Amino acid sequence: MTIGSTILVVDDDAQLRKFLRTVITGHGYAIAEAGTVAEAISTIARLHPSAVLLDLGLPDGDGLAVLRAIPAENRPSIIVLSARGQEGDKVAALDAGADDYLTKPFGAGELLARIRVALRHRAGPAVDEIIAVGAIRIDQPRHAVTVEGREVHLTPIEFKLLVELARQPGRVLTHRQLLVAVWGPNAVEQNHYLRVHMGALRKKIEADPARPHWLLTEAGVGYRFREP
Amino acid sequence: MGSDDARADRPDVAALLAHEARTHQMIAPLDSAPTPARARATADKAAASSYVWAVAAIAIVTAAGLALHPVATQADMTMLYLIAIAIASLAGLGPALVASTLAVAAFDFCFVEPRFTFAVTHARSLLTFAVMFAAGLVISTLTTRLRGQERDAIIRERNTAALLAFTRDIAAATTTGDVAAVTVRHLESVFPVAASVLVPEHGSLVAAAGLMPLASQEEAVVRWAFDHGEAAGLGTGTLPGARVLAVPLAAGESTVGVIAVQGREDPRRRGGASLPVLESFARQSGLALGRVAAADAARESALHAHTEELRSSLLSAVSHDLRTPLAVITGAATTLRDTSATLSPETRAELLTSIVDDARRLERILGNLLQLTRVESGLVPHRELVPVEELVGAALTRLETQLGDQQVVLAIPSELSVNVDPVLFEQVLINLLENAMKHGAPPFELRARAEGPRVQLEVRDHGAGVPPGREARLFDKFERASTAPGAGLGLAVVRAIIEAHGGTVAFIPPPDGGPGACVRVELP
Numbered sequence: 001m002t003i004g005s006t007i008l009v010v011d012d013d014a015q016l017r018k019f020l021r022t023v024i025t026g027h028g029y030a031i032a033e034a035g036t037v038a039e040a041i042s043t044i045a046r047l048h049p050s051a052v053l054l055d056l057g058l059p060d061g062d063g064l065a066v067l068r069a070i071p072a073e074n075r076p077s078i079i080v081l082s083a084r085g086q087e088g089d090k091v092a093a094l095d096a097g098a099d100d101y102l103t104k105p106f107g108a109g110e111l112l113a114r115i116r117v118a119l120r121h122r123a124g125p126a127v128d129e130i131i132a133v134g135a136i137r138i139d140q141p142r143h144a145v146t147v148e149g150r151e152v153h154l155t156p157i158e159f160k161l162l163v164e165l166a167r168q169p170g171r172v173l174t175h176r177q178l179l180v181a182v183w184g185p186n187a188v189e190q191n192h193y194l195r196v197h198m199g200a201l202r203k204k205i206e207a208d209p210a211r212p213h214w215l216l217t218e219a220g221v222g223y224r225f226r227e228p
Numbered sequence: 229m230g231s232d233d234a235r236a237d238r239p240d241v242a243a244l245l246a247h248e249a250r251t252h253q254m255i256a257p258l259d260s261a262p263t264p265a266r267a268r269a270t271a272d273k274a275a276a277s278s279y280v281w282a283v284a285a286i287a288i289v290t291a292a293g294l295a296l297h298p299v300a301t302q303a304d305m306t307m308l309y310l311i312a313i314a315i316a317s318l319a320g321l322g323p324a325l326v327a328s329t330l331a332v333a334a335f336d337f338c339f340v341e342p343r344f345t346f347a348v349t350h351a352r353s354l355l356t357f358a359v360m361f362a363a364g365l366v367i368s369t370l371t372t373r374l375r376g377q378e379r380d381a382i383i384r385e386r387n388t389a390a391l392l393a394f395t396r397d398i399a400a401a402t403t404t405g406d407v408a409a410v411t412v413r414h415l416e417s418v419f420p421v422a423a424s425v426l427v428p429e430h431g432s433l434v435a436a437a438g439l440m441p442l443a444s445q446e447e448a449v450v451r452w453a454f455d456h457g458e459a460a461g462l463g464t465g466t467l468p469g470a471r472v473l474a475v476p477l478a479a480g481e482s483t484v485g486v487i488a489v490q491g492r493e494d495p496r497r498r499g500g501a502s503l504p505v506l507e508s509f510a511r512q513s514g515l516a517l518g519r520v521a522a523a524d525a526a527r528e529s530a531l532h533a534h535t536e537e538l539r540s541s542l543l544s545a546v547s548h549d550l551r552t553p554l555a556v557i558t559g560a561a562t563t564l565r566d567t568s569a570t571l572s573p574e575t576r577a578e579l580l581t582s583i584v585d586d587a588r589r590l591e592r593i594l595g596n597l598l599q600l601t602r603v604e605s606g607l608v609p610h611r612e613l614v615p616v617e618e619l620v621g622a623a624l625t626r627l628e629t630q631l632g633d634q635q636v637v638l639a640i641p642s643e644l645s646v647n648v649d650p651v652l653f654e655q656v657l658i659n660l661l662e663n664a665m666k667h668g669a670p671p672f673e674l675r676a677r678a679e680g681p682r683v684q685l686e687v688r689d690h691g692a693g694v695p696p697g698r699e700a701r702l703f704d705k706f707e708r709a710s711t712a713p714g715a716g717l718g719l720a721v722v723r724a725i726i727e728a729h730g731g732t733v734a735f736i737p738p739p740d741g742g743p744g745a746c747v748r749v750e751l752p
Contacts, residue, residue, distance in 0.1 A: 087651050088610075105591055107584075192613040192645075199615050199642060210617045210624070210638045217622035220610075220651035 005050035005119060006030040010040040010066065011081065012059050020053065023108045029115070037061045041069045044076065051077040051118050053111075054098070056089055067096045077118035087220035094174045094221070101172065101221075117170035117227060133169050134228035136205065136214065138162065147205055157182060158201045161194075165215065170227030172218050198223065278319030282327040285312040290334045297339075305339050306356065310363055317368030318375070324368025331364060332357045387505045390418040394509060398516045407520055408437030411487065411513040418505070421491030425477070425513065426450060433486060440488060446472040450486050457483045459507070462490070475510040479518025487513065549593055553586035560586075592662075596717035599655060600705070603724040609649035611729075616644045616676045616685070623657035630662070635671040644676055646683045646751055652725045657687075659718040660747055664689040668745055681752065688738055688746040699735040726751070 009020045012035045024031045032047050034040040037060050044052065044066075056063040067078060080093040080101040090101045099118045102111060131138040135148040143159055145152050154162065160182045165173060179187045179194055187193070202209035216224045289312040293305045300308075309331040317324035336346055340353050348354060394414040401407040408425035415423035416438075424438035433447075433454060442450065449461040453474035460466040462473040477485040487510050560579040568576070617640050624636065646653070657674075664672050668689025676685045694702065703723040705716065726733045731751040738746045 105587065195613075195615055195618060195645075199617060202617075202621075203642065208638075209642060210620050210640055212621045212625070216625055217618050219619075219622045219654040220649075 004028065004030065006032055006047055007115065008032045008034060008040065008043055008047065008049040008052045008076070010034045010052060010058070010063065011055040012036065013055075020111070023111060024115075027112060035059070037063070037065045037069075040066045044070055048074070049076050050122060051079065051115055053079050053081055053102075053115075054093075055081045056086070056093065064093055064096055067093065067098060072097060077122045079114050079118055090221055091174050091176075094172065095176055099171065113170065113227065121168055121171055127167075131163065131166050133166050133225065134214065136162075136166060138166055145205075152204045154201065154204060157197055158204070161197060161201055162205070165223060165225040169225045172222055172224045174222040176222075178222065275320075275322070278316075278323045279326055281319050282316035282323035283330060285316050286327055286330040286334055288312070289331075290338055294338060302339055302356070305335060306360055309335055309360060310367065313364035314367045314371065317364075317371040320375075321368055321372045324364065324372070328361050328364030328368065332361050335360065387418065390414065391505065391508050391512070395512055398512055401516055402520065402523070404436055404517060404520055407513060407516045408435075408485075410516075411509065412438035415487070415489060415506075415509060419489065419491065421489040423487060423489045425485055425487055426454075427485040427517070428454070436485070440472075440490065442472065442488070446470060446488070446490075450474045450488050454483055454486045459503070461488075463503075473506070475506055477510050477514035477517055479514045479521065484514055484517040484521065550590065553590040553593075556586040557583050557590075593717065596659070596721045599652075599721050600717060600724055603652070603721070603728050607728065609652055609725075609728050611647050611649055613645050613647050614650050614653070615642070616640050616646055616683070617642050619646070619648075619650060619653050619657060620674060620676075622650075622654050623661065626654070626658060627661055630665065634665065636661070637671055637673045639673070639675040639677075641677065644678055644683065648729055648751065649725075652728070656722050656725050656749070659722050660687040660749075663687075663718050663722075663747075664691075664745070667691060668693075679750075683751045685749040685751070686736075686739075686746055687749075688744060690742070690744040693738075693743060694735050694745045702735065703733065722747075722749075 007024050007029045009017055009024070009031060010033075011017055011020070017033055017035075021031055021033070032043055032049055034043045035058075037058050040052070040054070040058075043049070052066070054063045054066055063080065067075075070076075075097065077100075078093075078098045080090060080098045081104055082090055082093075082101060083104050093101065099121065100114055102114055129140045131140070137146045139145070140163065143154075143156075145154055145159065145162065161178065164178060164181045173181075175191045175194055176188050179190060183190070183193075198215065199209065202212055202215050205214055206212045214226050216226055218224055286309070289305075289308045293300055293308060313324060313327045313331055316327035333346070336348065336353070336357065337344060340356075341349060394410070397410045397414065398407060401410050404427055408427065411425050412423045415421065422438065422440055424435050424440035426433040427436045428434075433450060446461075449467050449470045449472050452466060453460040453476045456466075457476045457478060458464075458466065459473065459475045461470040462468065464473065472488050472490040475487045475489075476483045477487060487506070489506065560583045564571070564576065564579055571579075620638065620640055624631070661672065661674070664687055668691030671690060673686070673688040675688075676683065678684075703719045705720040723733050726749055729751060731749060733747060733749045736746050736748045738744055
C-alpha cells in the first residue's frame with residue numbers, strides 16, 4: 001500500500017543521509033534528499049513526498065521553519081530527528097504540526113516503524129466506530145471497552161483519553177495535544193491533571209500499571225499507544 | 229570649574245549630615261556622644277552649672293564664716309576659702325579663676341577691717357589677698373592637670389579595650405567584606421565619625437563597607453593615601469584642609485586598602501590619642517585583609533589544581549572509555565568489510581552484535597557526559613508534579629531490551645507523586661538501574677515511599693554490594709565499583725541531578741540486612 005511512497009530526507013550530514021538512503025530504498029520507498037531549509041521547502045512543493053524526515057538543526061535555520069512554511073492541508077507526514085535532551089524542541093515541533101520524532105541515534109527497525117506509522121496516519125486518525133488494537137477493543141457508540149475480552153469501566157475522561165491515543169497507535173501525542181482533545185483548549189497547562197487520569201486509566205487497562213504495555217510514557221513529551 | 233563643583237558639593241554635605249545623624253543614632257559610642265547640637269547645648273549647660281557651683285562654694289564658705297565670725301579668725305577663713313577654690317577647680321580652670329577672684333573679694337568685704345567695705349587699711353592684708361589668689365591659682369592648675377591626666381588615662385584605657393575588642397572580632401573575619409564591615413563598625417563605635425573601608429577593584433577604590441559620599445577632592449585624598457601609603461587629609465601634613473582623614477591599610481609591603489573617616493569633630497583631637505589609635509586599627513585591619521587575600525589565593529590555586537585534575541581525568545576517561553568501544557566498532561566493521569567472504573555466518577552475526585552493543589555503550593557514555601555538563605553548568609530543572617509510578621514505567625520501558633528477563637520487584641504507591649523534572653528524573657532511574665545491572669545481580673528492587681514531606685526512593689540489587697569505605701566516592705566522576713566496563717559517570721549524573729533538585733543520594737546498607745547494594749534517593 002505505501003510501497004512506492006516518496007520519503008524526503010532533510011539533513012545536512014552526508015553520512016547520515018547515506019545510511020537513511022540505504023535503509024529507505026532497501027524497503028521499497030523512493031527517496032529525495034535536501035540539506036537546507038530552502039531546499040526542503042522547494043522539494044516538498046515540487047515532489048509532494050508522503051513523509052519527511054526532518055533534522056531540526058540545519059545550516060540555514062531551524063527545521064521548524066520548514067513546518068511553518070508549508071500549509072497544514074497539503075503537509076506531508078513529518079518526523080523530526082533530534083537528540084536526547086532536546087525534549088523542549090521535540091514538543092515545540094510536535095505542537096507545531098510534526099507527526100512524530102526520532103531520537104538520534106536510532107536503529108533501522110525503529111526508523112521504519114515510525115515511517116510506517118506516519119504514513120498510516122497520513123489519512124488522518126481512525127474514525128471507525130469500533131477500534132481494535134491488540135487486546136483492546138473500544139466500542140465508541142456504546143462507550144464500552146474490553147481488555148482481552150474482559151470489560152472495564154472507564155470514566156468519560158478516561159474513555160476520551162484512551163480513544164484519542166488508541167486511534168493513532170504508535171504515534172506520540174504531546175501533553176498539550178491530549179489536554180486540548182480531552183478537556184478543551186483552556187486546559188493546556190494542566191499536565192498533572194492529565195498524569196493523574198493517565199495513572200487511573202493505566203490501572204484499569206494495564207496488567208501492571210508501573211510496567212505499562214500499551215500506554216507508554218515519553219518523558220517530557222507526552223504519551224504513545226504501543227503499536228501492536 | 230568652581231560653580232560646577234560647588235553645586236556638586238552641596239548634596240554631599242546634606243548627605244554627610246544625614247549620615248552623621250544616622251550614625252550617632254544607631255551606634256552608641258563609648259562616651260555616648262550626643263548629636264552635635266545637643267552636645268553643644270549640654271556642654272554650655274555643664275559650663276554654666278560649674279560656674280554656679282564655684283559661686284555657690286564661695287557663698288557657702290562666706291555664710292559659714294559670717295555665722296562663726298567671732299570664733300573663726302581671718303587665718304581660718306583663708307583656709308576655708310582655699311578649700312572652696314580647690315572644690316571649684318574640680319569643675320575646670322575657669323570656675324577656679326572665678327572662685328579665686330570671688331574668694332578674695334568676699335574675704336576683703338566680709339572679714340577684713342573695716343568690714344563690709346572693700347577698703348583696706350593694712351598693707352599686710354594686700355599680701356594675704358595676693359597669697360590667697362596665688363594659692364588658688366596653683367591649686368586649680370594642678371587639679372585641672374590631674375583631671376586631664378585622669379581623662380587621658382580613661383580614654384587610653386577605653387581605646388585599648390576598643391582595640392582589643394576589634395582585634396578579637398577581626399580575627400574571625402574571613403572575607404574582605406567581613407574585615408571591612410568589622411573595621412567600620414568598631415571605628416564608628418569608638419569615634420563619633422562616619423567610617424568607610426575602601427579597597428582597590430579594577431583599578432579604582434570602592435567601598436567594601438561603610439557608605440560615605442566622597443566629593444572629588446576627598447576622593448583625591450583617599451587616592452593619595454592609597455598610592456603613597458601614608459595618612460592624608462584632615463590634620464595631617466598632606467591636604468590638611470580636607471574634611472576626610474584617610475589612613476592606608478598595609479599588608480606587608482603593599483597597601484591593600486584605605487580607611488576613610490569624617491565627622492563632626494577632628495578625630496585626632498579626641499583625647500589626643502586618636503590618630504595613633506586610628507593607625508592601630510588600620511594596622512590590624514590591613515593585616516586581616518592581607519590574611520584574607522592569602523587565604524583566597526590559596527583557595528583559588530586549590531580550585532585551579534582541582535579543575536586541572538578534573539580536566540586531566542576527563543581527558544583520560546575520554547581517551548580510554550570512548551576509544552574502547554570505538555576500537556571494537558572499527559575492528560568489527562573492518563573485519564566484516566575486508567574478510568566477509570571467509571567468515572562463518574555465526575562470526576558475522578557476532579561481529580554485528582558487538583558493533584551495535586558498543587555503539588550503544590558509546591552513546592550512553594556521551595549521553596552521561598553531556599547530561600553532567602548540562603546539569604553542572606547550572607541547568608534549572610523543569611519541575612512538574614509527576615506520579616512516581618509513571619517515572620518508573622517510562623524508565624523500565626526504555627530499559628526493556630537491556631533488562632530482558634531479569635526480575636525487577638516494584639513497591640510504589642500509585643498515588644505517590646514527586647515534583648521533579650521528568651526527563652532528568654527518568655535519567656536518574658535509568659542510571660541507577662543500569663548501575664545495579666552492571667555491578668550487582670538480580671533480583672532488583674525499586675521502592676518508593678513518602679516520609680513526611682519528603683519522598684524516599686530506593687534501588688537495591690542482590691550482588692556483592694559496595695566495597696566498604698567507598699560508598700561516598702562512587703558518586704564522584706570516573707569512579708567505578710567493579711571492573712565492569714563504563715566510564716564511571718552514571719552515578720555522578722545521578723548525584724548532580726538529585727542535588728539540582730535539592731535532594732540527596734547515598735548508598736545505605738540494605739534495610740533487610742541481606743546482601744547487595746542499596747541506593748537511597750531523598751527528595752524534598
